[in-house]
Every structure is written in structure tokens, then in C-alpha cells.
Amino acid sequence: MTPPRREEAPRPTPGGGARAAALEVLAALEDESAFLQPAVDGTLRRARLSRVDQGLVRELVAGTTRWQGRLDHALDQHARKGMDQTPVPIRRVLRLAAYQILFLDRVPDHAAVDAAVDQARYLGGEPMARLCNAILRKLSEHGDQPPRGDEPSALAARLSQPRWLVLRWLAEGGPALAARRGAACNRPAPLTVRPDRSRLEPEVLLTRLQAEGATATRGTYAPEAIHIEDHPDPFGSDSFGDGWWRVQDEAAQLVGHLVDPQPGETVWDVCAAPGGKTRHLARLMQGEGRLLATDAHPGKAERLAQTLRDLACVRVQQHDGTVPLEGPPPFDRVLVDAPCSGFGVLRRHPELKWRRTPEDIGRLAELQARILDAAALGVRPGGVLVYSVCTDTPEEGARQADAFLERNPLFSLDDPPAGAVDWAPLMTDGYVATRIEDHGTDAFFAARFRRREVP
DSSP: OOOOOOOOOOSSSOOOHHHHHHHHHHHHHHHHHHHHHHHHHHHHHHHOOOOOHHHHHHHHHHHHHHHHHHHHHHHTTTTTTGGGGGOOOHHHHHHHHHHHHHHHHTOHHHHHHHHHHHHHHHHHHHHHHHHHHHHHHHHHHHOOOOOOSOOOOHHHHTTTOOOOHHHHHHHHHHHHHHHHHHHTSSSSSOOOEEEEEEOHHHHHHHHHHHEEEEEEEOSSSSSSEEEEESSSSGGSSHHHHHHHEEEEOOOHHHHHHHOOOOOOOOOEESTTTOOOOHHHHHHTTTOSSSSEEEEEHHHHHHHHHHHTOOOOEEEEOOOOTTTTOOOOOEEEEEEOOOOOOOOGGGGGGGGGGGGHHHHHHHHHHHHHHHHHHHHHTTTTEEEEEEEEEOOOOOGGHHHHHHHHHHHHEEEEEEOOOOOOOOOOGEEEEEEEEHHHHSSSSOOOEEEEEEOOOOO
């Protein structure tokens, strides 16, 4: 029996090419709450574009998402009914074209306008095509005129940040901090990696990367960090294919060194997916000992097991971190790299700033507290508990750590381990706190606690 023919949904844009692929990703980000990097990677696998066009897609998607607030303000000046009243698919077309007009010198304005008009005609017919043509030609002629001053709405539009987030930054440090942090969040993050093999030294990896044609330099804070620039094809290189390195920001690498696991110890990574920090812990343990990696989500736990299958010292288990772990004896070291608002990684995930709400921060802080209290029960007397989040909100950072100590008198704040890292420039009130605008890394908060020995 012949199966019925499956009807395919219409493509969001006519034809193919980089702009069509970029618009497809933007639709996935907005309509399906997809995450930028996986959405781009999936689209590029289907699109089969040249390497140059793949790079253009990544630039268009990241740039349009990063500067969405600024683009909407610029387009609003020429849209008679305003961007809020423009149909969502057409709004995406306008933003994509506006980014090319205002930010990309290598794309001629007329090419961006013509492509947008074709896309609008496909999505909304001739009226939408005429609308896009009129708005974009005015934008091309008059350019961008961002608002001046330090009022929250002006800063939000100029820095392309949500107004509520700008208000938090203003309360924390005034217009100067808001301007510095907003600008830092809009700069693309460097490609930072670390050796992945257990005994591979950073200098050996650095030499190989340079032999492959890359400009590669050592990191500033994390001893294994290497910044890669101008590599002809980093993810198609032999060094990547041979498993010599993994992508991991310097701030994230510092978390592993704060845990400081030793060969032969028992370690629990509570919220382990997608597995980057677990692999780093295994490397620091030199593959010797017992490392349990858990995650609450069944699908994430399954993917985690696949990601870590080459590490003999690691066992993966699905587990809800808000409840105590049953079975194994207490661990020497426990890491809680908790779910958080993610404002520390806006350089890599600009889509997050348009999704998060103020309510998310409080909700996530409550979840973090529950995970911390449950994980603390798995730490042996004299053992170490490390709490980390890739965000800079006080509710998820210092306030969370202070509250944990008040609730758990068996624990006290512990100094970072001496040796591999110079912690001094990274410390605030006894906690590790990196800032995008100050350190050039992702913004991370981390606290190291030690459980008191039994009297």
C-alpha cells in the first residue's frame, strides 16, 4: 500500500541562499523559542550553502538578534503604523534587511532591499512588498538616528537591550555601568577553547592550532584557555576532528578549577548537561576516580550519556536535582552549575534577552535554592560544594550564596584553591564573579563552600 503523500509546509522565503536561511532561523527563534546556535547549525545542514554563505548566515542571524531593539527603533521612524503593528513575518524581513543596511558594509543597500521586497511579497503579497520597499528605502536614505541621553528608554534603544534590564543596570551602577555592560554584551564572543585530552598540555595544542593557520593566544585567567582567531576552518580542522579541544569560555573553565577535583576522588556534577564542565572535571581528575553526571531532563540525560561515553570514569544518571540523591556514599566534591537566567552569555545567546522577564529571575532563584539544599546532603564531612551560574543578577549570585549559608550551618565559605589560577582579580566579597565588561569573559558567579568535619 502506498502511503499518502505528505504535504510540506511552505518555506518562509522564496528560493534559497543565505538570506532565506537566516530568515528561517529567525522564525525558529521567535516562533519556536529555539536557541541560536543549534537552530543555525540545523538550518545550515539542510541548506548546503558554501562556507562563505554559511558565515554570512551566522552573521545575519546573530547580528539581527543582537541589535533587534536598535533595528526596531530605526524602522519605527519610517513605519507609519509602527513595528508593533507590522505582521510578525514581515517584521523579521524588515529587521534582517535593516541589519544589512546599518551594520554590514559588504552588503549593498539595494541588494538587501530587493531581497527583502521579494521575501515580503512571498509572505504577504504585493501590499507587504510595497510597505517593505518604502520603509527600507527611507532607512537606506536617512540611516539610523538612535536616541541620545541617559533615560532608560533611550539607553534601551541605543544599546538594544530590554528596558527592564537597563533599569536593573541603572540601579546597580548608573548610566556608565549600563552603557559599558550593554555595549560589552553586543560584542561577539571570541572562540575560546581548552584541551580535551586528559594529559594534553595547552602549549602543545597552541602549537598545533598555529600550524593549522590560526592566530591562537593563551587566555588571561584560566590556565588552559586558548583564544582562536582567523582559523581557516576550526570545526573542520584535524585538531578538532582528533578530539584535541572543546569550546569553553574562560569563565566556565574557572568553575572546574574552583571545584579542583583530584585523581581518585568521588565527584558529583548535579546539573551536568550538556557536559562541558563534566568533561573538564574528568580532565582535571586525569580520568582517575568516580564522576557522576546527572540531569533532570530525560532527553538531556540521554544526550549527556552519548557525549560522555568516551570517559571511563564517568557514569550518567537521570536525576532531579531538587531531591536528595539516593544510593552512593557522600561525595568528596559536588558541583551545582544551576539553571539560571543566562545574562552572562548574552554575547553568545542574544536571543535570551528578548525572552527573559523579571519574573524569571525570582523563579530561577527559588529553583537554585532547592537544588543547592538537596545537593548539600551529598557532600561528605570536610568535602567541597561549588555553586555556579552564568549570570550576573544578585538574586542568583551573592544573595543566593548568602542565603544558602544561613540555611545550612554545616557549611562555610571556602577560599579558592591556590596554584593554577590567580583568583585575586576575580573575587568580590569572597565569591568569584566575572563580568563581561571588566574581564572580557562571560559573566559568571561561583561560590565554594566546605562542609565542616564531624566534631
